[in-house]
Amino acid sequence: MKPSIVWFRDDLRVADNPALRAAVDDGAAVALYVLDEESQGIRAHGGASRWWLHHSLAALGEDLAALGIPLLLRRGDAASIVRKTTTSLGAGGLYWNRRYGAAERTVDAGIKAWAGEAGLHVASFQASLLHEPWEVTTKTGGQYKVFTPFWRTVSAQDFREPLAVPEEGHGFTGELPAYDELDSWGLLPGKPDWSGGLAEMWTPGAAAGHKRLADFVADGLSNYSEGRNRPDTDGSSCLSPYLRWGELSPFEVWHSLGSRRSESASIFASELGWREFCWHQYFHNPELATANLRPEFDRFPWAWPGGGTGDANNSNGKHPGHESAPEEFRAWQQGRTGFPMVDAGQRQLWHSGWMHNRVRMVAASFLVKNLGIHWQLGEQWFWDTLVDADPASNPANWQWVAGSGADASPFFRIFNPEAQRVKFDPQGKYIAHWIPEFGTPEYPEEIVDLKTTRAEALEAYKEMREVH
């Protein structure tokens, strides 16, 4: 029997994996993962993502070994590695689950064309999203730009049941081509090793993801509509990194809700919908992380960088009166702004690679609106530090907060970090946990005045709208 290759990407799981199922049905399966930092346009992983990826690949390797399927790890340009591996194994089939970024699709299309010409059986599958972005269109055939009608259309579909884990005994047992040792990729931090807090909070891999999902459905879901807004309780699911890396599939998460249609279950399902909506936007706007979806924001007079030009890449100048913006940006990153809701969030992020959604919104609004700093700088910081850093959800949410995105929060909606703290951390537990020195002279003073910076932000917004 000829070997068949299943090429793993953002789907690091053996359950509900249609590409793995196809490979097992077709031949003696070999799994391949390529760390591609060379193909044009592919965004390099941030530090926290690399940590997660290392552990996730280790877990995947074990899950595959239990099925008797070897996992080959290779680093380099995906197109040439997939070709070489396929050829040297004499494989008859090549299977993968689809990706939706433009650069990734270009790579995949090239390999598909080559494999077809080479006479291989090649097929790709839907596994990472509940909808295929090109299939869900408005009545006029375009992309959805507003969430509610988008989700109404998508959620009206019947989503397939998750696929079972393949049975053992379908793995390739012949000689394998050379492959890399996971440790040789250096994905884990060296000196200093900042990953202790990540390991405290997270166990990457599908088994831990399934456990967290089961625990959440049993204990957290019924109170989700209230709990999800409270950073001081464990009210949200913490499933985001498992979904990001495909250790859990959205089909598994959707069906775990069963027939529950309580208010909490519907709200939770619609959060999965926001994930879909972010990917819908990214598919239709591949430059989501670097270009405003609303072009009028190209004129926004950012304090930094851009020197008031609206351009995130222009670091020559600062808007007059904002010379301290780079220092304020560092204070924001390090959780030293003097605003405890922002600082607690940033410290939680640095420690654990994750920040509660409510606090992400507050921290992002503070950066963009009170400090006047370009949303792309915040997006890049989150990209580097989040274990769930997602090529679609991260930029889409930053643009949502900044007001430059699809169905975005209007720019003039400026979160007051103090009011948010009183409302969503009423007993101060979240703040006390992350800022032990809060309320003592050691805690930094507020770096800006909320009232003045709010007025300046609204003025800048007015300026942007007045220029034609």
Ligand SMILES: Cc1cc2nc3c(=O)[nH]c(=O)nc-3n(C[C@H](O)[C@H](O)[C@H](O)COP(=O)(O)OP(=O)(O)OC[C@H]3O[C@@H](n4cnc5c(N)ncnc54)[C@H](O)[C@@H]3O)c2cc1C
């Ligand atoms: C500035 C900013 C940046 C963000 N960057 C990311 C990112 O890089 N990756 C990421 O997965 N989420 C991102 N989010 C969305 C959201 O904050 C996280 O998905 C959520 O906090 C994860 O926690 P949870 O799994 O407990 O969420 P839950 O509330 O339990 O939600 C369940 C799942 O729904 C999805 N989801 C929930 N809210 C959103 C949302 N607003 N947008 C997209 N998907 C959502 C996630 O997959 C999440 O795991 C960002 C939000 C903001 C405001």
